[in-house]
Amino acid sequence: MIATITKQPGETLRPAVAFSGNASIAAIRAVTVTARGLVPGAPALVASATVSGGVVTLALSGGGDGERYAVTVRADDLGGQTLESEIEVVVLESSWATPDGGAGWLPIAAFVKRFTLDEVVRMTDLDGSGRIDRDLLVGALVDAQAIAESHIASRYALPLATVPRILEMAVGDLARARLYPRGAPEGIADQAKAAMALLVRIQDGKATLGLPAAAAPIETASDTPIVIAPGRRAYPDGLDGY
Incomplete structure (x- = not known):
């Protein structure tokens, strides 16, 4: 089964690569990247690999939003046998914004x-x-x-x-x-x-x-009473005779 991972165009991921039988790897022969061609003109995905302690780690960078890439690693195990492992990398721009420019809650x-x-x-x-x-x-x-x-x-x-x-x-x-x-x-x-x-x-x-209490609006009641006093009429005589 081919593993699938997702990454954003601007980030670099360093996933470990699994080989059949959890083989311990001695040397890397080749790393190849093939775009699926879903997004014409999409930037290339750049992939390189290192081996340490028998484990292969990829460095994945670049790629175009919406494109999918097959990354194949060929390596020799400690017994000299050449093994191959493939992962699929899906590049997604995860962030989005609301029409008023607010941040999206769910990437x-x-x-x-x-x-x-x-x-x-x-x-x-x-x-x-x-x-x-x-x-x-x-x-x-x-x-x-x-x-x-x-x-x-x-x-x-x-x-x-x-x-x-x-x-x-x-x-x-x-x-x-x-x-x-x-x-x-x-x-x-x-x-x-x-x-x-x-x-x-x-x-x-x-x-x-x-949420913290400060995140919620706080309703407060004033201790100062509001006094409404009757005022005088602007024209006490009611404009009599006008």
């Missing part, structure tokens, strides 16, 4: 990790390109976060300094359901309904986010 990589790459591609790949339609996915995430914000705004000051895991889960479940325009399957719809019920409980004060 795309976290959404993909929770619901699997295959499902997210299946839900968003309307043109058969084999990759995630970023605009479609971000649109669903924006809508889901807007729903969540509208429910918690009366209890907590926005923007949140930190986003509790429970809100990330709610946004994920709502966004996932919104990616089924003809109606989400029963289990997915049930999760979205549960997320909405949770947001309503937070709005009603029946559930809390576990």
Whole structure:
């Protein structure tokens, strides 16, 4: 089974490479990278490998958003046998922003990790390109976060300094359901309904986010009484004879 990892275009990952039988590696023969061709003109993924203590570690950098790359490592084990291992690298720009410039609560990589790459591609790949339609996915995430914000705004000051895991889960479940325009399957719809019920409980004060007290708006009552005294009429004679 080929392992799949995700990375952002600007980050460098250093994953270990597993070989059959957990073989101990003595030397690296070659590292090759092949782009799947999902994004024409995508930058190359740069890969190099080192071996230490019998373990091979890759250094992966670059790549283009939405592209997928096959990285193949050929190496010799301590017995002189040449082995080969392949991993798939999916490059995703994980961050996104709301229309007003606010930060997205649930990174795309976290959404993909929770619901699997295959499902997210299946839900968003309307043109058969084999990759995630970023605009479609971000649109669903924006809508889901807007729903969540509208429910918690009366209890907590926005923007949140930190986003509790429970809100990330709610946004994920709502966004996932919104990616089924003809109606989400029963289990997915049930999760979205549960997320909405949770947001309503937070709005009603029946559930809390576990945020620091300072993150919630504080209502204070003044000890100074407000006195309303009757005033004099501007024209005591009622403008008699005018």
